[in-house]
Amino acid sequence: xxxxxxxxxxxxxxxxxxxxxxxxxxxxxxxxxxxxxxxxxxxxxxxxxxxxxxxxxxxxxxxxxxxxxxxxxxxxxxxxxxxxxxxxxxxxxxxxxxxxxxxxxxxxxxxxxxxxxxxxxxxxxxxxxxxxxxxxxxxxxxxxxxxxxxxxxxxxxxxxxxxxxxxxxxxxxxxxxxxxxxxxxxxxxxxxxxxxxxxxxxxxxxxxxxxxxxxxxxx
Amino acid sequence: xxxxxxxxxxxxxxxxxxxxxxxxxxxxxxxxxxxxxxxxxxxxxxxxxxxxxxxxxxxxxxxxxxxxxxxxxxxxxxxxxxxxxxxxxxxxxxxxxxxxxxxxxxxxxxxxxxxxxxxxxxxxxxxxx
Numbered sequence: 466x467x468x469x470x471x472x473x474x475x476x477x478x479x480x481x482x483x484x485x486x487x488x489x490x491x492x493x494x495x496x497x498x499x500x501x502x503x504x505x506x507x508x509x510x511x512x513x514x515x516x517x518x519x520x521x522x523x524x525x526x527x528x529x530x531x532x533x534x535x536x537x538x539x540x541x542x543x544x545x546x547x548x549x550x551x552x553x554x555x556x557x558x559x560x561x562x563x564x565x566x567x568x569x570x571x572x573x574x575x576x577x578x579x580x581x582x583x584x585x586x587x588x589x590x591x592x593x594x595x596x597x598x599x600x601x602x603x604x605x606x607x608x609x610x611x612x613x614x615x616x617x618x619x620x621x622x623x624x625x626x627x628x629x630x631x632x633x634x635x636x637x638x639x640x641x642x643x644x645x646x647x648x649x650x651x652x653x654x655x656x657x658x659x660x661x662x663x664x665x666x667x668x669x670x671x672x673x674x675x676x677x678x679x680x681x682x683x684x
Numbered sequence: 685x686x687x688x689x690x691x692x693x694x695x696x697x698x699x700x701x702x703x704x705x706x707x708x709x710x711x712x713x714x715x716x717x718x719x720x721x722x723x724x725x726x727x728x729x730x731x732x733x734x735x736x737x738x739x740x741x742x743x744x745x746x747x748x749x750x751x752x753x754x755x756x757x758x759x760x761x762x763x764x765x766x767x768x769x770x771x772x773x774x775x776x777x778x779x780x781x782x783x784x785x786x787x788x789x790x791x792x793x794x795x796x797x798x799x800x801x802x803x804x805x806x807x808x809x810x811x812x813x
Binding site for chain 1: 722724725785786789790796797800801804805806807808811812
């Protein structure tokens with residue numbers, strides 16, 4: 466058991482990060498190669514000004530008109546996405562472990578604050594799942610895999626929450642937590658989680674086409 | 685009437701949980717954590733003498749209670765009359781680059797990993813009742 470725990474909390478963490486980074490670089494490389502091969506005319510209207518304008522418009526909460534039409538969904542979505550990054554990076558136990566292996570540390574959230582934010586993330590994911598079941602036009606576009614990805618994103622948070630509180634089966638829940646976190650990291654480049662890296666490019670393209678071709682805003 | 689019933693039920697639950705937690709309050713020996721400002725975890729489990737007996741560390745106190753001079757480990761000398769926090773501080777300093785929390789964690793966990801025995805996960809040492 467000790468050797469296994471040592472592996473998943475040691476080398477496997479770095480292997481996961483390596484796959485994650487190489488995967489991201491590979492996917493971006495493939496995207497640029499595809500664009501250059503088949504659609505390089507888009508460069509004639511790509512523009513930094515319109516690209517950045519669109520990216521910042523969509524990064525500003527409730528600036529785009531469509532986000533104001535569905536404020537609950539977008540409100541939950543904004544907070545969820547921010548927490549998805551902030552929580553793991555500033556979680557005390559992650560900082561403690563990082564410091565012990567790299568002699569380097571940074572600000573961390575207090576455990577009680579992180580605990581409440583974790584509950585929010587889990588509720589947000591439940592909200593996204595319910596929305597896919599109840600709203601007809603969303604249900605129409607929903608496939609089984611959408612629920613699978615919600616589950617994969619939820620697992621590190623659910624197992625982390627249960628393990629932190631030591632409700633039951635502590636050792637197994639913590640092991641499940643570590644593995645589900647690594648699984649998510651590895652899956653990001655190769656699944657639809659990759660939208661976190663595609664989003665700026667999508668916005669840059671839309672912003673440029675709307676700005677330069679249609680002479681309109683895209684938000 | 686319904687509200688009253690609810691309040692009774694809530695109060696009963698509170699008392700039962702309070703009593704349950706109180707009676708669960710067993711006195712595991714732990715390592716004092718009051719030197720840490722605003723401790724985030726429960727005090728770590730450590731029954732000094734029984735631990736060292738089981739782990740067969742009684743002959744060499746300096747495995748944990750070591751002595752350093754000018755950053756050099758002094759072999760065959762021990763510091764069991766000092767707390768770790770007398771030399772290890774909350775933040776790394778020029779005299780001691782190993783902050784207190786890391787000093788504890790590295791000392792305890794490294795040996796547990798090496799000997800394939802003893803706790804290595806957060807909640808196995810920082811137990812919640």
